[in-house]
Amino acid sequence: MVADVVLEKEKDKPIEKVFGQPFSFGDAIDAVSDIYNGNNIIYDRLTQADFPLWYMGISGYEAFVMVTVSPALLAIRPLRLLVVKNLRLCHLLSLAGLLAYMVEDISYRMFIVGFGVWMSCLSWAATCYSEGGQPGRLESKISAWLVGLIASSAIKFAWHTSNPIWVIANSENGGHNGLGFILAVLAVLRSTRKSPVAGSQLQGHKEGSSILAGLGIAGVFFGMHSLLSDSSTIILWTWEGYPVKGPISAPHGALTIAAMAGGLVIGLFNDTLARSWTFFGLGSIGAALLTTTSNWTGYYGGLALSVYLMAVAVPLIGSAARKNPAVTFGFGFLVYNFMVLFHVWVVAYAFVPGGPLVRERTDWIMIATMLLIGCGVFTSFSSTPVAQRKRVNAYLNSRKQRAYYIYVLGAIQLFSVAIAYLRFPTNDYVPYHKDDKILTAGIWTIHFSLDNEGYSSEYRMRDLIKEMEIDVIGLLETDNQRIIMGNRDPTQFLAEDLGMYVDYGPGPNKHTWGAALLSKFPIVNSTHHLLPSPVGELAPTIEATLDVYGEMIDVFVFHSGQEEDPEDRRLQTEYMSKLMGATPRPAILLSYLVTKPLEGNYNGYVSAESGMHDIDPSDWDRWCEYILYKGLKRTGYARVSRSTITDxxxxxxxxxxxxxxxxxxxxxxxxxxxxxxPEGRRFPQLFRGEGVRGHRYHVFDEPRYYA
Structure with missing residues (x-):
């Protein structure tokens, strides 16, 4: 009875127009198909640029970032009409990127994915433009694309920041590419079965500036892609180590997904608020907090920004669809591409032309993003009152379709909460040789968790770490929280699957290539250092204190500067020597030093000032990786070949x-x-001789043991 009374009073209000309609199974399938189809552009785009990073410098493949400008072709009227009349074919062609995983040659795979992204951007720009004269249908397409982004983040939350249908996935590393492709084909066939509006309605809509709308598209797309395409990105921006004083990737990734959904609901139900300058100001405050603070304060700012980005995307995409698509989407994607390069240049400044000009300027990136969005907000206000009234009337008559997108959003929230519960840390981890009181430590440079064939390598790394019975491991080149690396975090899968505590190290906004520490032993305290780097790339260090069988032991994970920057490495040697020498506790250094044994900077790390000893000073064949120690009895040392996992x-x-x-x-x-x-102190026999899967004890052909 109460429900009936409420519905009677609310029947003329927006919420009743959404949920007061009978349920239609066909309409629900349409919504799900649109969402899955909208998701494909996100899947493709996130994986299309991993390969150039493998060269750690300009390779020429960076040009593939420009494939998103394909909507510029819509400036050619005959071609625009051809694309609009053949949207189904264009969307089907865009699915080529989902099949690229089958191609073994990584260069060809890159071309196929690039083609898929090209067609995705062209197809979706044409789709939005073709529906620009029908606000109800346009809103459904915008909703599908944005709900697809949220669904993508939720799927990555479940798959530890990876995605089972990416081109870097396959059957051996948790991929479900074949199933994903079949579902994508079915989704395209379903979502494109309705013909676009008549050609007379496709002449463009002269409301406001197309240039400003394109800038707005660039800002909002970049903001969503760089910060919201993975639920852990803004969390890792605010991470400062142990003891934990802020959110962690699981379970708090579910909060990020909820904030995104809340923002989308605001954009759909309160267009006026979403495009207001007051809301823009709140979003800007959130961006400032995320950029300048850490722990919970920074994360709350990130949540506010998440809400704003998802809300403002609705009117900005709608405004762009009603203008010249070649400008709003073609030019918009061009500016977006420069933002993508910008947010790589701030950390890759040592390898790219003009890099030092933007070195470590993430604050500039955030300011530029908000200014671009502001341009879109400005022009979205310039629509004529008559046009606004027409759109409002059209929305009121078609709001029932929103219900199905809200239902899907609700399902995504339930899914993310369930995943958060399942991924909640257990903190009951046990070392491999507890009775023998052995600590097995390792160092590995994992080259962004992409193997030599261009596939995700987390599963292969997991197997080797487990079979080598490693209790504590330092991982270097781990920061994948950028668009060109897919906004991934390989440490989440490794830590949870292996049962280890994890310290991500300096976050993505600290401008390093990343360092991480995984430990079977509790991490009592950790501090992140950025070492002196006046010329070259920043050198990250994790200084952590572990509770190892009741004894406090310090572990340092360190990546020094490159060979080209000798002054950087000299200053970093001095810094690390003092840092290690200052601890009175037993200590282990797991490092990448770029020096020859017994020469140069080596004598700073292994010195009276640091108090550290080389794990085996007779090992003359090293250049990068070194394990040093003090205050502990070292019993063994081994070098294990990488197979094709990394370099x-x-x-x-x-x-x-x-x-x-x-x-x-x-x-x-x-x-x-x-x-x-004693048996409990020995290395596994599995890797003797030829070993397994390309891993074996090499250089010495066997482990070394010490009295």
Whole structure:
């Protein structure tokens, strides 16, 4: 009875016009198909630019970032009409990117994905333009695209920031590419079965400036893509280490997804608020907090920005669809592309032309993003009162279709909450050789978790780390939280699957290539350092204190500067030597030093000031990776070949906790045979000889053990 009374009073209000209609299974399928179809552009675009980064410099493949400007072709009227009349074919062609995973040659794979992105952008720009004269149908397309973004973030939340139908996925690393392609074809066939509006309605709509609308599209697309295409991105922007003082990727990624959904609802139900300058100001405050603060304060700012970006996207895309598509989407994507390069240049400044001019200027990126959005907001106000009234009337007559998108949003929220519950940290991790009080530590440069064939390598890394029985490992080149790397975080999968605590290290807004620490032992405290780098790339360091069998042990994970910058490396050597020398506790350095054994900067790391010892000073074949230690009894050292996982081997050391190191270097470095070593202190036999899956003990052809 109460419900009937409420519905009677609310029947003329927007909420009743949405939910007061009978349910239609066909309309619901249409909504789901539109959402899945809208998602494909996100899937393709997120994976199309990983390959150029492999070269760590200008390779020429960076040109593929420009494939998004295909809507500029809509300036040619015959071609525009051809595309609009053949939207189904164009959308089907865009699915080529989903099949690129089948191509073994990574260069050809790149071309196929680039073609898919080209067709996706062209198809969706033409779709929005063709529906520009019918506000109800246009809103459904905009809703589908934005709900698709939220669904993509939720799927990545469930798949530990990866996506099962990406081109970097396959059957061996958790991919479901074939199923994803079949569903995509069905979605396209369903969502494109309605013909576009008549050609007489496709002549453009002269409301406001197309240039300003294009700038708005650039800003809102870049903001959503760089910050909201993964639920953990803004969380990692605010991460500062242990003890935890802010959100963590799981379970709090569900809050990011909820904020995105809330913003979309505001955009759909309160267009006036979404495009208001007051709301723009609130979004700008959120952007400032995310950029300048950390922990919960920064995250709250990120949530506010998330709400704003999703809300303002509705009127900005709608405004762009009613103007010249070649300008609003073609020019808009061109500016967006420069923003994509901009947010890579701030960290890749050592490898790109003009890089030092924008070195570490993430604040400039955020300011530029909001100014671009402001241009779109400005021109969205310039619509004539008559046009506004027509659109309002059209919306009121077609709002019932919104219900199905709201239903899907609700389902996504339930899904993300369930995933948050399932991924909640257990914090009950057990080392491999607890009874022997052995700590097995490793260092590995994982090259952004892409293997030599261009596929995601987390599963292969997981298997080797587990089979080598590693308790503590430092991972370098781990920061994938940028558009060109797919906004991924390989440490989430590794930590949860292996049962380890994780410290992500300096976040994406700290302008490094990333460092991470995984540990079976509790991380009591951690501090993130950015070492002196006056010329070259920033050198990240994690300084962490672990509770190892009741004893506090410091672990340092460090990536030094490049060979081209000797002064940087000298200053970094001084910094690290003092940092390691300052701790009175036993310590381990897991590092990438770019030096030869016993030469140059090596003698700063291994010195009286640092107090550190080389795990095996007789190993003359190293250049990058080194394990150093002090205050611990080292019992073993091994080098394991990488197979095709990355470009750097895995180095591993074993330490006996509770016993002090030998008093003299001669005794400390005395080697013994394996048969003199207790079983619990030995390295796994699995990797002797030819090993397995391309992994074997190499250089020495066997592990080394010490008295």
């Amino acid at each position: 750097t081997e895995l180095q591993v050391g074993k330490f006996l906790v509770g016993e002090k190191e030998a008093a003299t270097e001669k005794i400390r470095n005395a080697r013994i045979n394996e048969d003199q070593v």
